[in-house]
Amino acid sequence: MEAARPPANAPAIYFSAGIHGDEAAATEGLLAWAEKNPAILKTIRPLIFPCLNPWGLVHNNRLDERGRDLNRCYGKRKPPQIRDQILVMEKRTFDLALTLHEDYDAHGIYIYEVPAKKPYWAEKLLAAASAHLPSDSRSRIEGRSAKNGIVRRKISPDLMPDWPEAFLLHFQHSGRTFTIETPSEMDIALRVVAHVAVIETAVAECLATR
Ligand SMILES: [Zn+2]
Structure with missing residues (x-):
């Protein structure tokens, strides 16, 4: 999904979900x-991939129809749908x-922020979601050290041979890259509004700081 006539000086923002x-x-x-937010969409240059794994969504499956975790397919071996996206x-x-x-497995919402530009934004994004969901308070999340729901670690291209989407974005495309994780065992209505709150805040920050 792309805006037809974005303003030339508008911030470019990439959104994806459903991989x-x-x-x-x-x-x-x-x-x-x-x-x-139709009005906001006209003030930015968006690129939106709302559902990168439609088969998985229909079948409530993390993987695609051939058993691939598509979020490990941005490195050397790319299936056709990821090649098309790229x-x-x-x-x-x-x-x-x-x-x-x-x-x-999450105990609340948490965010991976690839450290790039300061000031960092993850605290603000979690604060925006806090009306709807608690932050995940674990000190380790997915094997990585975490603080107040934030995993902020430097990444190098060889850290994971099978790149996730965030690696491609950080190394080749984007000045700031965030991965937002809501706790899928909690109420879906709250998870949806938490995602909305995080997106609204991130877009507002992007518009304010350009
Ligand atoms: Zn996921």
């Missing part, structure tokens, strides 16, 4: 945000990239 099919509130949240992104740069996810 894991069992994370429905990510896709729902991205669509809810877009439907709620063609759309080719030669484009973004001021901000948001990839939306859910995690059934």
Whole structure:
């Protein structure tokens, strides 16, 4: 989905959701945000991938129909649908990239922020979601050290041989890259509005700081 006539000096923002099919509130949240904010959409240059794994969404499955975790397919071995997505992104740069996810192990919402530009934004994004969901307070999340729901670690291209989407975005496309994770065992309505709140805040920050 692309805006027809974006203003030339508007910030470029990348949005994606649904690469894991069992994370429905990510896709729902991205669509809810877009439907709620038609005026904002005209002030930015958006590139929106609302559902990168439609088969998985229909079948409530993290993987695609051939058993692939598509969020490990941005490195050397790319399936056709990821190659097609990358063609759309080719030669484009973004001021901000948001990839939306859910995690059934999560104790609350948490965010991966690839450390790039200061000041960092993850605290503000979690504060925006806090009216709807608690932050995940674990000190380790997915094997990485975390603080108040934030995983902020430097990444290098060889850290993971099978790149997730965030690696491609950080190394080739985007000045700021965030991965948002809502707790998929909690109420879906709250997870959706939490995604909306995070997106609204990130876009507002992007517009305010350019
Ligand atoms: Zn996911």
